Amino acid sequence: MRVRSGIYVDGAAWTAAVPEARVVARAQALTLTSELAPVISHESAAAAHGLGLFRPDPTRVHVVVPVERPGAASAVVRHRGELPGDEIVEINGLRVTSLARTVADVARTATFDQAVTIADAALRAQFVPKPGAYDAARAEEFRQTVFGIVRRSPHGQGRAKRVLAFADGRAQLPGESVSRIQLSELGFRVIALQVPVAGPGSKTYYIDFGLEDASAWGEFDGRLKYVDGRIVDGRSASQIFDEEKQREDWIRGTTQRPFARWGWPHLRASADLGARLAAFGIVAPG
Numbered sequence: 001m002r003v004r005s006g007i008y009v010d011g012a013a014w015t016a017a018v019p020e021a022r023v024v025a026r027a028q029a030l031t032l033t034s035e036l037a038p039v040i041s042h043e044s045a046a047a048a049h050g051l052g053l054f055r056p057d058p059t060r061v062h063v064v065v066p067v068e069r070p071g072a073a074s075a076v077v078r079h080r081g082e083l084p085g086d087e088i089v090e091i092n093g094l095r096v097t098s099l100a101r102t103v104a105d106v107a108r109t110a111t112f113d114q115a116v117t118i119a120d121a122a123l124r125a126q127f128v129p130k131p132g133a134y135d136a137a138r139a140e141e142f143r144q145t146v147f148g149i150v151r152r153s154p155h156g157q158g159r160a161k162r163v164l165a166f167a168d169g170r171a172q173l174p175g176e177s178v179s180r181i182q183l184s185e186l187g188f189r190v191i192a193l194q195v196p197v198a199g200p201g202s203k204t205y206y207i208d209f210g211l212e213d214a215s216a217w218g219e220f221d222g223r224l225k226y227v228d229g230r231i232v233d234g235r236s237a238s239q240i241f242d243e244e245k246q247r248e249d250w251i252r253g254t255t256q257r258p259f260a261r262w263g264w265p266h267l268r269a270s271a272d273l274g275a276r277l278a279a280f281g282i283v284a285p286g
Helices: 011-016 019-032 042-048 099-109 112-127 136-150 157-166 174-186 237-255 270-278
Strands: 002-004 061-065 076-080 088-091 094-097 191-198 204-211 216-220 259-262
Touching: 002 019, 019 042, 019 061, 019 094, 042 061, 042 094, 042 099, 042 112, 094 099, 099 112, 099 136, 099 157, 112 136, 112 157, 112 174, 136 157, 157 174, 174 191, 174 204, 174 216, 174 270, 191 237, 204 237, 216 237, 237 259, 259 270
Parallel strands: 061 076, 216 259
Antiparallel strands: 088 094, 191 204, 204 216
16 A cells, blocks of 8 residues: 555555554655655644544645745645744654644634544543543643644634633543534533443443433444453453443433433434434433
């Protein structure tokens, strides 16, 4: 598989790779074939930082350059800008914009759902060391740092402010970030994240979404929990499914609230998610 002129990777490995890994591979190929190591930026930098992306374009690499270069290849997206030294870091041999600069750039230029997904992931990576824990004060400091960078640009400040106000590191997956956006579009106004519910014995269950103004629960059910080794922990998919069912039955029975699950097929548009929720008797008030 040709990644860039003179750079090839195993085709099977490329096909099996997640989109974020392909984005990073493209950035590595660009670095290897450049006389001067570029500074990887925007969603390419987000992938290098290990953040989950929503609908990334793995065929293009974003970089920051001090001056515009006419005739640039379409596979490289060049953003004109100045970078202070403290906004450049090295990750696995790549020169990359810092986490705060990356979030600032994406918040100014990407679509709302793409930008929120990255901002959520940045907050999560920094400030959520374990389920149920969230350092809101440090998260706010990070937001202010990011917005301080945004204010240096004359473009996209309003868009970035909206993204940063909406971002929340308690969203654990890109699907949860997109779900939260669509729930808001559907009219849910009080959306609690990672809500603790006492389980049997000394267990505590955490639920993705507490739809408080509808007295209901919701969860995004991505396939990650069935394949990620950190989550699977030696269990089979059927074991995980059985445990999830027992957990859901307990939560529904002890709280007397409706409980809905959804996945990527229900997030094509907010109307699809609304129809899924309505099937479980869950509708936004008003």
